[in-house]
Amino acid sequence: MDGHPNRVLGFLAALRALGRQLYRSIFRGSYPASLRQQLAVVVNNLILHVHPTRVFRRSLSPQTTFGLGLICFYLFIIEWVTGVYLMFYYEPSTGAAYGRILDLDYVITFGRLMRNLHRWAAEAMVVAVALHMCRVFYTGAYKPPREFNWILGVVLLLLTLALSFTGYLLPWDQLSFWAVTVGTNIVSYAPVLGPKLRFVLLGGDSVGSDALLRFYTLHVLAVPALAALIINYHIWRVVKDGGLAHPLQRHPGGEEKTAPAPRTDPVIPTFPLVVYAELLVFVVLMAGLVAASLLFDAPLEEEANPLRPSNPSKAPWYFLGLQELVSYSAFWGGVMVPTVLTLFLLFLPYFDRKAGGEGVWFARERMGMIIVWTVILAGIVVTTVIGVFLRGPNWSFYWPWQGWPGPQ
Amino acid sequence: MEKWLGSASLALTLILGWAVWDAAQQEWERVQRTYYRLALSGAQTEAEKEWARSQRIELKQLQLKERGTVERCVSCHLALENPMFRNFPEPLRKHSSLLESHPPKQFGCVACHGGEGRAVTALEAHGQGGILAKPLLKGDYMQAACYNCHGLKTLPPRVTAAVVRGRQLVNRYLCLGCHKINGDGGEEGPELSTVGSDRSWIWLYAHLARPQGVVAGSTMPVFSLNREEIKDITVYLMTLLDSRDQLKNLPLLAKRAAKDYPTERPEDERNHGDIKFAADKGAVKFAYDGNILFRGAGCNLCHMLGIRGGEVGPALTYIARKRDGENLERLLKDPEEVLPGGKMPQLYLNERQIKALVGFLSTLS
Numbered sequence: 144m145d146g147h148p149n150r151v152l153g154f155l156a157a158l159r160a161l162g163r164q165l166y167r168s169i170f171r172g173s174y175p176a177s178l179r180q181q182l183a184v185v186v187n188n189l190i191l192h193v194h195p196t197r198v199f200r201r202s203l204s205p206q207t208t209f210g211l212g213l214i215c216f217y218l219f220i221i222e223w224v225t226g227v228y229l230m231f232y233y234e235p236s237t238g239a240a241y242g243r244i245l246d247l248d249y250v251i252t253f254g255r256l257m258r259n260l261h262r263w264a265a266e267a268m269v270v271a272v273a274l275h276m277c278r279v280f281y282t283g284a285y286k287p288p289r290e291f292n293w294i295l296g297v298v299l300l301l302l303t304l305a306l307s308f309t310g311y312l313l314p315w316d317q318l319s320f321w322a323v324t325v326g327t328n329i330v331s332y333a334p335v336l337g338p339k340l341r342f343v344l345l346g347g348d349s350v351g352s353d354a355l356l357r358f359y360t361l362h363v364l365a366v367p368a369l370a371a372l373i374i375n376y377h378i379w380r381v382v383k384d385g386g387l388a389h390p391l392q393r394h395p396g397g398e399e400k401t402a403p404a405p406r407t408d409p410v411i412p413t414f415p416l417v418v419y420a421e422l423l424v425f426v427v428l429m430a431g432l433v434a435a436s437l438l439f440d441a442p443l444e445e446e447a448n449p450l451r452p453s454n455p456s457k458a459p460w461y462f463l464g465l466q467e468l469v470s471y472s473a474f475w476g477g478v479m480v481p482t483v484l485t486l487f488l489l490f491l492p493y494f495d496r497k498a499g500g501e502g503v504w505f506a507r508e509r510m511g512m513i514i515v516w517t518v519i520l521a522g523i524v525v526t527t528v529i530g531v532f533l534r535g536p537n538w539s540f541y542w543p544w545q546g547w548p549g550p551q
Numbered sequence: 552m553e554k555w556l557g558s559a560s561l562a563l564t565l566i567l568g569w570a571v572w573d574a575a576q577q578e579w580e581r582v583q584r585t586y587y588r589l590a591l592s593g594a595q596t597e598a599e600k601e602w603a604r605s606q607r608i609e610l611k612q613l614q615l616k617e618r619g620t621v622e623r624c625v626s627c628h629l630a631l632e633n634p635m636f637r638n639f640p641e642p643l644r645k646h647s648s649l650l651e652s653h654p655p656k657q658f659g660c661v662a663c664h665g666g667e668g669r670a671v672t673a674l675e676a677h678g679q680g681g682i683l684a685k686p687l688l689k690g691d692y693m694q695a696a697c698y699n700c701h702g703l704k705t706l707p708p709r710v711t712a713a714v715v716r717g718r719q720l721v722n723r724y725l726c727l728g729c730h731k732i733n734g735d736g737g738e739e740g741p742e743l744s745t746v747g748s749d750r751s752w753i754w755l756y757a758h759l760a761r762p763q764g765v766v767a768g769s770t771m772p773v774f775s776l777n778r779e780e781i782k783d784i785t786v787y788l789m790t791l792l793d794s795r796d797q798l799k800n801l802p803l804l805a806k807r808a809a810k811d812y813p814t815e816r817p818e819d820e821r822n823h824g825d826i827k828f829a830a831d832k833g834a835v836k837f838a839y840d841g842n843i844l845f846r847g848a849g850c851n852l853c854h855m856l857g858i859r860g861g862e863v864g865p866a867l868t869y870i871a872r873k874r875d876g877e878n879l880e881r882l883l884k885d886p887e888e889v890l891p892g893g894k895m896p897q898l899y900l901n902e903r904q905i906k907a908l909v910g911f912l913s914t915l916s
Contacts, residue, residue, distance in 0.1 A: 242620065245669045250610060250623065252574055419552045423559055430563040437570055448795065451749070546767025 181412045194413045195382055201408060202387050203420060206504075210424045211275035212381075215299075217425050218268040219374060221432065222306075225261040226363065228253070233313065235359035237352045240315040241446040248443065259436035265307050267432070269461050272303045280491075280516055283500040283509055284388035290492035292380040295373055297488045302370040304461060309362035311459050312355060320447035321456040323358070324350050329462065329469055332477030349449070389502040454536045463530025464523050470538050484519070578672050579626040583608045586629045586643050593635050610671065615659045618799065622668030624660040624676060631655060642673070662800055663696045664688055678751070686751050688789075691782060695747065695789035700800055717787025720780055725849060728896030729771075729863065732791065739863060739894040740771060745793035755785045772852035772861040841911025844904060853894075856915075864895060871916035879909045 167173060170188065175181045182196040201207055232251060234243050247254035276296060279285055285293035312323040327350070331341040346353030381387070389408065411417075444453075458466045468476025500506025505513060533540055535547040583606075591603040612623040630636035630643045632655075637645045646655075653663065661668040665688040670676040678685035688696055694713045703711055721727070727736035730743045746755070757764065759781045762771035776784070845851060851859065855866035874882070881888060883905045886895035900908070 238619065242669065245667075249670045249672075249675065253570070256570055256574070416552055419556050423552070423556050426556065426559040426563050430559065430566050433563070433566045433570060437566070437573060448793075450793065450795070451745075 175414060178412060181414045184414045185412075191414065191418065193378055193382060194417065195386055197410045197412055198386060198417055199389055199408050200411050201389065203411070203416060208278060208387060209274075210420075211271055211278050213421060213424050214271045214428055215268060215275050215303075216374065216378070217428055218264050218271055219370065221264045221429070222261060222268065223367065225257045225264065226367075228257045229261055230363060233359075235313070235356050237315060237355055237447075240313065240355065244314045244316070244443065248440075255440065256433070256436055259439065259441045260432055261310075262441035263435050263439070264432055265310060266460075268303055269307055272300050276300060276488075277516075277520065281513065282388060282502055282504055283506055284502065285492040285495075286388070286498065286501045287492075289380075289384045289388060292377060292384055293492050294489055295377045295380065297485075299370065299373055299377060300488075301485070302366055302373065306362065306366050306370065307461065308459060309358045309366060312350070312358045313362065314443060315355065315447045317444040317447055317451075317453050318442060320350055320449070321453045322458050323354070325456045325466060326458040326462055329458065329465055329477045332469065332473045334474075334478065337478075350447075351449075387502070455534055455538055457530070457534070460527065460531050463534075464526035467526040467530040467534070487519075579610065580608050582627040582642055583629065589639075589643065590633070590635065613655060613659050615657070617657070618659065618662075620659075620668065622659040622661055623671050624664075624666070624668060625655070626671050627673070628660075662700075663693060665696070684751060686753050688752065692752050692786055692789065695752075695786050698790050699792060699797075713783045713786040714790055717783035717785070720776075720784050721787060724774055724776075725896055725898075728853075729894065737894055737896060743788065744791055745796075747789040747791040748793040748796045750788075752785050752789050755788050756781055759784055770862050772849075772863065774852065841907040841909070844907050845911055850908075867912065867915060869916055871913045874912075876909050876913050879912050880905055883908060 163173070170184075172180070172184075172187070175184045185191045185194050185196045229247065232243055232247055232254065234240060244258070247258050249255075279293065279296065308323075308326060311326075312319050327341050327344055330344060331337040333340060342348065344354075344357070345351070346357045457463060465476060465481060468480055470476070495512050497509070500509040529540075532543055535541040541547060587603050587606050587608075590606075591600060594600040594603055610623065611625045611629070612621045613625055614621055625631065627642040628644075630639065631646045631650065633645055635645075636643050639645070659668060660666070665685060666678050667676055667685050673679075677687045691713045694711050697706060698711045698714045701711075703715070708715075721732075726732075726743075729737045729739035730741065731737065732743050734744075736742075750758075754765065758766065759774075759776060761773060762769040763773075845856070850867070851861065853861040853863035855862065855868065857868055860866070870879075878889065882890065882895070883898065883900055886893060886897055
C-alpha cells in the first residue's frame with residue numbers, strides 16, 4: 144500500500160484487503176469455491192451446521208415442502224424481534240396498557256409498523272404451522288423414524304396457539320377483552336378441572352389486572368422460551384432423522400428399503416444453493432409482511448369495558464370452530480372434540496403404522512388416512528368459516544350479504 | 552438463484568424505504584414550521600422574534616395527571632393562547648375566552664371537544680378515520696359536553712338550549728314508548744340510558760334521519776324530523792353517558808366543587824323524572840277527527856293501515872273485526888290493562904280524543 148504509485152488505487156486496494164479480513168474473521172475462511180470448501184462451510188458455521196452438508200436435489204424444489212417449516216421458523220424470529228420492540232413500550236396494567244397501544248400506533252416511530260408486523264406475523268404463523276402440519280401429513284413424513292418429531296410438531300402447534308391467544312389480551316381493547324373472556328369460558332367447560340383451570344389461567348373469576356399480568360408473563364417469557372427450546376429440538380431431529388422424508392427406493396427384486404438413498408436422486412452440497420434458497424424465502428416473506436403491515440392496520444377497538452359486552456363476543460378466529468361447536472353443546476364442543484382431536488394428532492404416527500408413501504404427496508397406498516384427515520380438516524375449516532363470517536349477534540346465523548340487526 | 556435473491560432483496564429494500572419514508576412524514580411538523588414562520592413574520596418586538604426563532608419542532612402534549620392521560624392536540628393547535636392568531640383559520644387559531652375558565656393544562660381538550668387526544672394526525676385525532684372513530688363535537692353538539700359537567704342550573708340557558716329542546720322532542724315523539732331511559736320506558740327498542748357513550752353523534756344523527764340506513768332491518772319508525780330537531784335530539788342523547796364516562800370528568804368536577812358550585816345535578820335532572828308524556832307543554836295539539844288524529848297522534852308510525860305505516864305494532868287495517876268499540880276504548884285509555892306487558896305506550900288521550908279515534912278505528916273492517 145505504501146509503495147503504490149496512485150493514492151486512490153492504493154486506498155481502494157487497502158479497502159478491499161480490509162473487506163477480505165473482515166469476511167475471514169467473521170466466516171472463518173474465504174468464500175468457498177471448491178466442493179470440499181463448500182461442505183466445510185456447513186460444518187464450520189454455527190448457524191449453518193444445523194444443516195447436513197449435502198441434501199437431495201429434490202429438497203430444493205419448492206413443491207417438496209413449499210418452505211412451510213422454514214416460514215414457521217422465520218415467523219417465530221420476526222415475532223421475537225418485533226415483540227422486543229413492543230415490550231420497550233408496553234406496560235401490563237389495566238390502567239396503562241391501552242394507552243400504550245394507542246401511543247405505539249399514533250406517535251412512536253415505527254410503533255404502528257412493528258405492532259402490525261407482530262400481529263400479521265402471528266396470524267400468519269398460526270396458518271403456516273397448520274399448513275406445515277398438513278404438508279407433513281399429506282407427504283407421509285411422520286412415518287418411522289420421524290414419529291417423535293411429529294409429536295414435537297403437534298406440541299409446537301399448541302404452543303403457537305397459546306402464544307397467539309395470550310398475546311390477544313394484551314392490547315386491552317373491547318375485542319381482546321371479550322375474545323379472551325369467551326376463550327377462557329370454553330376452557331371452563333372441561334369436567335371437574337375446567338373452572339379451576341380457568342381460575343388459574345385468569346388469576347381470578349373474571350378477566351382483570353391479574354389475568355393481564357399472567358397472560359403477559361406467559362406471552363413474553365414462559366411460552367416463547369419453551370417454544371424456542373422445542374423448535375431447536377424439532378429442527379435438530381429433522382437432520383438426525385435423515386432430512387426431509389423422501390420416497391422409498393424400490394430394489395430390482397421388488398422389496399422396499401429406506402436406505403441408502405437411490406442413485407437416481409442426485410445429491411447437491413447444501414452451500415450455496417440451499418442456503419440461498421432459505422434466504423430467498425426469508426426475504427420474500429419479510430417483504431410481503433412489511434408491505435401488508437404498511438397497508439393494513441392491526442385491529443384495535445375501544446378500551447376494554449367489562450360493563451359493556453360486545454355482541455357477538457367472538458374468540459380469536461382460530462378458536463371460532465370450537466366456539467361454533469360449543470354453541471351446539473358445551474361438553475361435546477368444548478371438551479370432547481378438542482381432547483379427542485389433540486390425542487388423535489399426538490398419537491397419529493403410532494396408530495397409522497402402515498409403511499409406504501413417505502415423501503410422496505397424496506400417496507395412493509395411504510388413501511384411507513388421507514380421506515380421514517381431509518374430512519377432519521374440512522370440518523375444522525367449515526366450522527371456523529361459519530364462526531368467523533356467518534355468526535352475528537346472539538350467535539345467530541347470517542349470510543355475509545345479510546345485514547346484522549342492531550348497530551354496527 | 553442469485554438473481555432471484557438479488558431482486559427479492561431489492562424489493563425488500565424498497566419496501567423498507569417506503570416504511571421509513573412513511574414514518575418521516577409528520578403532519579404536525581409542517582404545522583409547527585408554519586406556525587413559527589407566521590409568528591416570526593407577525594412579531595412586533597425583538598423579544599417576540601427571538602421567541603419565534605428559538606422554538607424547536609417537537610411533539611407537544613398536555614399531561615393531564617388528574618385524568619391519567621395525555622393529549623397531544625397542542626402539537627398542531629399551537630396558537631391556543633396567542634392573541635396574534637385571533638382571526639386565523641384552524642389549526643392555528645386562538646381559542647375563545649372560555650379557555651380562561653377552563654385552563655388547558657388542567658382540562659385538556661377532549662373533555663369538551665371529544666376526539667382522540669393521543670393521536671397526532673388530524674384524521675385520527677378528529678375521529679374521521681384511522682383506528683378509532685371518535686368524531687369531534689362541533690357547534691351545538693358541544694352543548695352536550697357543557698351539560699355533562701355543568702348541568703342546566705349554573706349556565707346561561709342558551710348554552711344548553713339544544714339539550715332542553717332535545718329532551719322536549721324525546722318527550723313529544725314518545726321515544727319512551729319503545730326505548731327505556733334510566734328506568735322509564737318500553738322494551739321494544741334498545742335501552743338508551745348510556746347511548747351517548749355507545750354511539751357517536753354522527754351515528755345518532757344518521758340513525759335518527761333514517762334508522763334503516765344505519766341499522767339494517769330496524770323496525771324503528773321514520774319520524775319526519777327536520778334537521779334542527781334531529782340535531783337537538785342528538786345533543787340530548789349525547790348527554791346519556793355510562794358510569795365510566797361520567798366518572799372521567801369527576802376530578803374536574805371536584806375542582807368545581809371547591810369553588811362552591813353544587814356538585815350534584817338536581818335530582819329531577821339526574822333520573823330524568825321530568826320526562827312524562829303529557830307533562831310537556833310542547834305536546835302536539837290533537838285534532839278531534841279520528842282519521843286525522845290517527846296520524847296526528849303518530850299511530851301510523853307503529854301500525855300499518857293498508858300498505859302504509861310502521862311494523863312495530865300489529866296492522867290495524869281490519870282492527871274492527873278483532874276488537875269492538877268498548878274494547879278499543881279501554882285499550883286506548885290504559886293499554887297496560889288490556890295488553891299487559893305489551894309495547895303499546897300510554898298516550899294520555901282525553902275522552903273526546905279516544906271517542907274520535909275509536910269511531911275511526913271501528914270503520915276498519
